[in-house]
Amino acid sequence: MSKIRRKPLITILLLLSCIISGTIFVATPAYIPKFLDINSGIDSLLTDHFEQHLIPKTSIRKYNIPVDSIFTRTVYRVAVPSTFSKTMFHYELHQNLLRYNIQSPARVIFPERDMNIYIYDNNTIRSTIRLITTEPKILD
Secondary structure, eight states: OOHHHHHHHHHHHHHHHHHHHHHHHHHSOOOOOOOOOHHHHHHHHHHHHHHHTTOOGGGEEEEEEEOSSSOEEEEEEEEEETTSOHHHHHHHHHHHHHTTTOBOOEEEETTTTEEEEEEEETTEEEEEEEEEEEOOOOOO
16 A cells, blocks of 8 residues: 555544544543442441341441540441451452442451451541451360
């Protein structure tokens, strides 16, 4: 092909790619973050997440820690067996919370391999989930 024939072909391809890009840009909906009522919303979301992972309510102990005169932090102490995948639990919870623009970093405590998950919103820890490993019961 000569250079004369290539220029119109390249121009047509560039124009076509610009039209396709513009169409995709216009057709894509704008990102609208979901909002969650911080106190009751996180509580119900966490309760649903515990149920999805088949954690019995008897294994969950919930209490509040006063931070100052107007704010208390909720702590969930969750007893899980050693076979429970804390990493998968944290990953799925993190994915759910990201939809609401809420962060959830975690810290593993060694040698017990317990995990603390911190629920952050606006640089404030709203809740803490402590996944505590329990020893399997040996039946005699």
